[in-house]
Amino acid sequence: MDYKYSVKVNWGKTSTDQFIKHEDRMQFHIEGFPGNVWVTEDNIYGERWIARHSAVAKTKSQAQTIVTDIVDAAKDTWDNDDVDGESSAEKITRLGAKPTDITLP
Amino acid sequence: MAEYKAIHGFTVQNRTTDPLAPGIPGATWASGGNLNTARSELAGAGVQTAAIAFGGLVYPPRVGINELYDGTSWTEVGDMNTARSTHTGLGISTAALAVGGQTPGAVVAINESWNGSTWTEVADLNAVKQNMSGSGIITAALVFAGNNGTANVATNEVWNGSGWTEVADLNTARSDIASSTNGTSTATIAFGGGVNPKAQNELWNGTAWTEVGDLNTGRQNLAGGGTSTAALAFGGETVTNTESWDGTSWTEVAELATARYDLNTGGGGASSSLALAFGGNAPGGKQTATEEFTAAQSTDTVQNIGQVFYRSDTGDMKVTLNVLGTGAWSTGGNINTARTHMGQGGTTTTSIVFAGNAPPSSQLTELYNGTSWTEVNDMTETARDQVYGFGTQTSAISASGVTGSNGAKSKLVEEWNGTSWTAGTDNNTARQAGASAGATGSSGIMYGGNTGSHSATTESWNGSSWTELNDLNTAGSYIAGGGTQTSALCSVGGNRPDENESWNGTSWSEIAEQNTFRDQSGGAASGNTSGLIYGGEAPPYTATTESWNGTAWTELADLATATGIGSGGSGGQTGSNASALAVGGQAGPGARVATTQEWNVPSAVTNTTITD
Numbered sequence: 001m002d003y004k005y006s007v008k009v010n011w012g013k014t015s016t017d018q019f020i021k022h023e024d025r026m027q028f029h030i031e032g033f034p035g036n037v038w039v040t041e042d043n044i045y046g047e048r049w050i051a052r053h054s055a056v057a058k059t060k061s062q063a064q065t066i067v068t069d070i071v072d073a074a075k076d077t078w079d080n081d082d083v084d085g086e087s088s089a090e091k092i093t094r095l096g097a098k099p100t101d102i103t104l105p
Numbered sequence: 106m107a108e109y110k111a112i113h114g115f116t117v118q119n120r121t122t123d124p125l126a127p128g129i130p131g132a133t134w135a136s137g138g139n140l141n142t143a144r145s146e147l148a149g150a151g152v153q154t155a156a157i158a159f160g161g162l163v164y165p166p167r168v169g170i171n172e173l174y175d176g177t178s179w180t181e182v183g184d185m186n187t188a189r190s191t192h193t194g195l196g197i198s199t200a201a202l203a204v205g206g207q208t209p210g211a212v213v214a215i216n217e218s219w220n221g222s223t224w225t226e227v228a229d230l231n232a233v234k235q236n237m238s239g240s241g242i243i244t245a246a247l248v249f250a251g252n253n254g255t256a257n258v259a260t261n262e263v264w265n266g267s268g269w270t271e272v273a274d275l276n277t278a279r280s281d282i283a284s285s286t287n288g289t290s291t292a293t294i295a296f297g298g299g300v301n302p303k304a305q306n307e308l309w310n311g312t313a314w315t316e317v318g319d320l321n322t323g324r325q326n327l328a329g330g331g332t333s334t335a336a337l338a339f340g341g342e343t344v345t346n347t348e349s350w351d352g353t354s355w356t357e358v359a360e361l362a363t364a365r366y367d368l369n370t371g372g373g374g375a376s377s378s379l380a381l382a383f384g385g386n387a388p389g390g391k392q393t394a395t396e397e398f399t400a401a402q403s404t405d406t407v408q409n410i411g412q413v414f415y416r417s418d419t420g421d422m423k424v425t426l427n428v429l430g431t432g433a434w435s436t437g438g439n440i441n442t443a444r445t446h447m448g449q450g451g452t453t454t455t456s457i458v459f460a461g462n463a464p465p466s467s468q469l470t471e472l473y474n475g476t477s478w479t480e481v482n483d484m485t486e487t488a489r490d491q492v493y494g495f496g497t498q499t500s501a502i503s504a505s506g507v508t509g510s511n512g513a514k515s516k517l518v519e520e521w522n523g524t525s526w527t528a529g530t531d532n533n534t535a536r537q538a539g540a541s542a543g544a545t546g547s548s549g550i551m552y553g554g555n556t557g558s559h560s561a562t563t564e565s566w567n568g569s570s571w572t573e574l575n576d577l578n579t580a581g582s583y584i585a586g587g588g589t590q591t592s593a594l595c596s597v598g599g600n601r602p603d604e605n606e607s608w609n610g611t612s613w614s615e616i617a618e619q620n621t622f623r624d625q626s627g628g629a630a631s632g633n634t635s636g637l638i639y640g641g642e643a644p645p646y647t648a649t650t651e652s653w654n655g656t657a658w659t660e661l662a663d664l665a666t667a668t669g670i671g672s673g674g675s676g677g678q679t680g681s682n683a684s685a686l687a688v689g690g691q692a693g694p695g696a697r698v699a700t701t702q703e704w705n706v707p708s709a710v711t712n713t714t715i716t717d
Contacts, residue, residue, distance in 0.1 A: 012394065018136040026133060031364075032394070074388060100343070
């Protein structure tokens with residue numbers, strides 16, 4: 001499957017419209033990633049979704065960089081958020097697991 | 106005025122939305138309104154069109170924020186008295202409980218009751234816990250599993266509207282689980298959670314927990330909704346997977362758009378066809394996103410293959426089609442005895458093979474359940490191979506063949522009744538290595554083969570006797586075929602390396618040549634417009650697969666191993682160009698194989714825009 005990459009803030013739902021509609025999900029693959037990066041299937045319906053939202057097109061490399069930068073920053077934040085005497089298990093309980101790398105499809 | 110259908114022969118619907126795929130397998134997640142405050146480890150209560158989201162972790166701090174969802178947007182309403190996260194929620198949007206969790210200082214047993222406008226502290230749990238789940242309503246609920254701050258627990262407390270009572274523990278202590286949150290205090294399931302493989306599922310019957318079918322994808326910090334017989338599991342660390350529980354097993358259904366974990370415990374929805382996911386963690390940040398899982402309801406228009414419709418909002422003319430994907434062979438279970446030249450019947454998930462050459466010639470019978478082969482009662486007449494065969498697992502025919510030890514051609518017929526073989530009425534012409542077609546054991550044809558020379562003879566079986574019908578145009582043996590008594594294919598083989606013929610119930614007609622000449626291939630067909638040939642000797646052995654669509658042969662994905670499947674009944678299976686089973690054969694002279702390969706072409710019903 002070929003994909004297109006774009007950036008758009010997920011604005012959710014209004015009384016008349018949805019950011020992602022049920023029929024969108026029936027027509028093309030769409031998946032959200034950190035940094036408001038959206039990966040959409042490269043077909044007519046995916047293209048229409050990008051146009052409908054005026055999403056900013058990115059290359060795969062550009063989109064990956066956005067995601068990686070955010071994940072790296074989240075990792076740094078997690079690494080630097082220590083409490084004296086806290087075990088690693090306790091830290092995970094307190095903060096959740098350390099963020100892991102994401103590779104875009 | 107004439108109607109459109111009278112002129113064109115079909116109707117065109119005028120619509121502003123696409124028809125929906127039917128049932129839970131056709132359900133999808135779409136956007137809901139965003140939470141006002143991004144947070145994880147929050148709890149919820151209610152259903153897709155009326156829910157509340159309360160508490161959670163904003164990194165930091167833990168909050169008591171409470172938001173009300175009306176099916177479109179979230180509005181801030183009265184905060185909880187105690188800010189906390191990793192608690193659980195129960196009930197509906199106007200009558201809910203917020204139980205346990207973690208405050209900035211400790212794991213707590215605190216319990217608050219929501220009346221639609223304010224939270225009131227009510228009786229605490231007997232023991233502190235967090236990362237648990239619960240089911241029920243404000244007057245009768247259950248809270249189970251979790252973590253007490255130092256260890257996972259299996260404890261289970263029942264709420265009667267005023268106090269908590271300890272009842273039977275789960276079988277496995279675990280935290281970060283989910284449940285059928287709209288179950289009851291006497292019937293719910295608890296699934297997933299922090300004990301590998303994180304797929305455990307337990308059923309509560311009001312008295313005790315029993316292990317039932319595991320999730321397909323193990324995970325923790327997931328969410329759930331529904332009841333003990335119709336539930337959903339979605340999200341978790343860190344996946345988009347959604348699974349539907351039907352009371353017996355889990356099935357993967359539509360995925361969330363955004364992978365996340367630590368999303369809502371509670372508020373997941375009242376059934377497996379309508380659910381709500383909100384908040385949570387994703388790598389890189391807390392989430393505001395809400396997603397709504399919706400299956401087509403009884404009032405919705407569902408897809409009807411072939412229906413043309415006009416989208417008045419976009420100007421598109423669309424049609425609902427069953428779109429076939431790319432076919433591929435996958436590995437099935439091995440037969441118990443490697444051999445070639447078997448008879449075969451049934452489908453890819455309910456197949457039967459019999460006779461064959463191991464060597465020596467065989468009387469073996471094996472049944473396939475889609476996963477593994479089981480040996481059942483042997484044939485009763487002389488062991489033989491290169492037989493003709495057709496039918497099903499419960500009603501099959503084996504005809505003719507050759508006895509390997511002396512090379513004598515046979516016209517013996519045996520009938521399989523699902524349990525054992527009995528002698529049937531002999532066919533007319535003793536022969537071997539032809540092909541056959543028939544969807545049942547009471548209706549089929551056998552054709553071609555070798556009687557000492559290549560044969561063109563066709564015989565038809567009506568359940569009690571054989572009748573000679575019109576011959577093939579070109580005699581041949583080691584041919585492949587398949588189909589039914591009235592619509593079948595005869596493909597390439599010895600003496601006819603490039604000849605293919607179509608049977609219409611009365612006579613054979615020549616059809617297009619395939620791309621790769623061969624004999625001893627495997628074959629499957631549903632009739633004379635949909636078939637498959639695979640493997641064979643080109644020579645040498647070939648792995649190529651070709652699909653027949655009624656007009657032309659097209660090369661598709663190869664078998665994993667170049668294999669001569671062997672003729673003689675190989676076409677008796679109820680296959681097509683979308684579904685077939687390649688069983689046994691030989692990968693080289695004398696090198697018998699036990700492998701099974703399953704041919705499958707995925708299909709999906711889609712609403713497709715008609716373009717120029």
